[in-house]
Amino acid sequence: MTSVDEKKIHHSHNIWLRDHCRCPKCFHAITKQRLLNTFEIPPDIVPLHVEPKIDGLEVTWPDTVPHVSLYPWSWLQQNSYDPKLKSLETANEKVLWGxxxxxxxxxxxxxxxxxxxxxxxxxxxxxxxxxxxxxxxxxxxxxxxxxxxxxxxxxxxxxxxxxxxxxxxxxxxxxxxxxxxxxxxxxxxxxxxxxxxxxxxxxxxxxxxxxxxxxxxxxxxxxxxxxxxxxxxxxxxxxxxxxxxxxxxxxxxxxxxxxxxxxxxxxxxxxxxxxxxxxxxxxxxxxxxxxxxxxxxxxxxxxxxxxxxxxxxxxxxxxxxxxxxxxxxxxxxxxxxxxxxxxxxxxxxxxxxxxxxxxxAVLTEKFAPDTILRATNDLPLVTANGRNIWNSAL
Ligand SMILES: [Zn+2]
Known part of the structure; x- marks a missing residue:
């Protein structure tokens, strides 16, 4: 499927998006581990509904009860693979010296x-x-x-x-x-x-x-x-x-x-x-x-x-x-x-x-949070046990 974020178009495979859902059913907010069984996703899964929201892309997936995922825009951009976009922030730059x-x-x-x-x-x-x-x-x-x-x-x-x-x-x-x-x-x-x-x-x-x-x-x-x-x-x-x-x-x-x-x-x-x-x-x-x-x-x-x-x-x-x-x-x-x-x-x-x-990494999260953390820290159900589930290291 295709999502548009500030005029940038990213293509993501449906199975990739479904696999990366971080709702409380799919992802343990405290342990930061996957709960979703990837192998139960139908290989040909197609969303029922896709809606751009202020905080991110909302996708509703078919399930016994329809399953709603929200992917923050900054996270989608950082992790875009088609096209591969430049990271929002490059890692701390090295200073070479003599x-x-x-x-x-x-x-x-x-x-x-x-x-x-x-x-x-x-x-x-x-x-x-x-x-x-x-x-x-x-x-x-x-x-x-x-x-x-x-x-x-x-x-x-x-x-x-x-x-x-x-x-x-x-x-x-x-x-x-x-x-x-x-x-x-x-x-x-x-x-x-x-x-x-x-x-x-x-x-x-x-x-x-x-x-x-x-x-x-x-x-x-x-x-x-x-x-x-x-x-x-x-x-x-x-x-x-x-x-x-x-x-x-x-x-x-x-x-x-x-x-x-x-x-x-x-x-x-x-x-x-x-x-x-x-x-x-x-x-x-x-x-x-x-x-x-x-x-x-x-x-x-x-x-x-x-x-x-x-x-x-x-x-x-x-x-x-x-x-x-x-x-x-x-x-x-x-x-x-x-x-x-x-x-x-x-x-x-x-x-x-x-x-x-x-x-x-822990100190950077605290004193120099990146764009994704700054954009998502105030969203509901995002921070548990002191860490944001959209942390770019996860
Ligand atoms: Zn989910």
Whole structure:
């Protein structure tokens, strides 16, 4: 059937519309789960009556008692597939950055994040969404305060390194992170099927020595340069599977599933947008699956990638101080450090990508509702248990 909304015509299949009814009989307003049995809809269902109303399109379907559905206009437009319309609002825009970010890095204060009405937390997570990292300043230099700060986002993701880490360079775990060696820009846990989402670091003290500057690199920025200047290399980085492992501890042997791994650059299959950077050349396993006539091309592609990551235009070097926490999106921003001597005490933790994105979605719903929420929030029977049934995530 066809609906007209402010001069825009959308075509929807009857079965699609019937399946998406969100009346209380078809959709549980509290749990936000489908109640309707999709397989009881006659495949050739046709509405008895269709009527444009102020709030949306009202459709009456044949049933033992005729069934009335109302589809809000903003929801119909957002979800139109014929034609596929531009979303009413695009997701929070990413700001790609290079070394110049040092002039005004995204920053919030501990006070903002820990107190008040979650607006500070929203600002912090929005920074991470936009820039791939954010500082938090004026944090008490203790593991306890840092752990509480982390838990504002969501529960901590425990790994083989523990839950909340508080470590010095003592090789307590079989990983170079626990040495004083320099570490090139990399993302963590490339050997997981789902690499850790956020990583949070706090330098608690550094005594009797120097060095240990921190390095951040925007992987999305570096990828944008490769894409523009070396499209063939970009394509290889996007398609070639890279296996990885964590094997420094005898009690654990991690590899992603499937063990052939994932490409360095992961894209949204629907939109083609770059979504994930996975890169740690030190953890890479045997590239036994390369096609023989692609081997040199692939090595050339990672050489170009490495050049973009290590160019002075990309690198943001900073000296962390006790009191300043840095948190980064481990699916986007690579981190590293220079070698150091003396005694350096670091604490930190991981948070899963899904936990972080869930918290950001809840705060966005509250502080920056999209067009559909603004258009439908006042309709009857729409909000239950604090959430609108037309939320665009459902
Ligand atoms: Zn219904």
């Amino acid at each position: 070394s110049k970010i040092e002039k005004s890095p995204p920053t919030v204060t501990y006070e903002e994040v820990m107190h008040g009405d979650d607006r500070g937390l929203f600002k912090w997570l929005s920074n991470i969404d936009k820039f791939g990292f954010s500082f938090v300043t004026s944090v008490p230099s203790t593991p306890e305060a840092t752990e509480k700060l982390t838990e504002r986002i969501g529960f901590i993701r425990e790994t083989q390194y523990g839950r909340f880490w508080d470590f010095t360079a003592n090789m307590a775990k079989g990983d170079t992170a626990y040495t004083t060696l320099a570490l090139g820009a990399h993302t963590d846990t490339t050997y997981f099927t789902d690499p850790c989402g956020l990583q949070l670091f706090h330098l608690l003290s550094h005594t009797d020595g120097s060095g240990g500057a921190s390095l951040l690199v925007d992987g999305f920025y570096a990828a944008s340069i490769v894409k523009e200047l070396h499209p063939t290399a970009y394509s290889l980085l996007s398609k070639t599977l890279v296996p990885a492992h964590a094997a420094g501890e005898p009690s654990a042997l991690f590899r992603p599933n499937p063990s052939s791994g994932y490409p360095v650059l992961g894209h949204d299959p629907l939109t083609g947008e770059l979504k994930q950077v996975r890169w740690n050349n030190d953890d890479r396993s045997v590239m036994s699956h390369l096609e023989s006539d692609r081997v040199e091309e692939w090595y050339n592609a990672i050489r170009i990638w490495n050049q973009c990551l290590t160019s002075s235009d990309s690198e943001f070097w900073l000296q962390l101080q006790p009191g300043t926490v840095v948190v980064m999106d481990n699916h986007r921003v690579l981190h590293g450090r220079s070698a150091f001597d003396g005694k350096r005490r670091m604490c930190g933790a991981y948070v899963g990508m899904d936990e972080y994105r869930s918290k950001l």
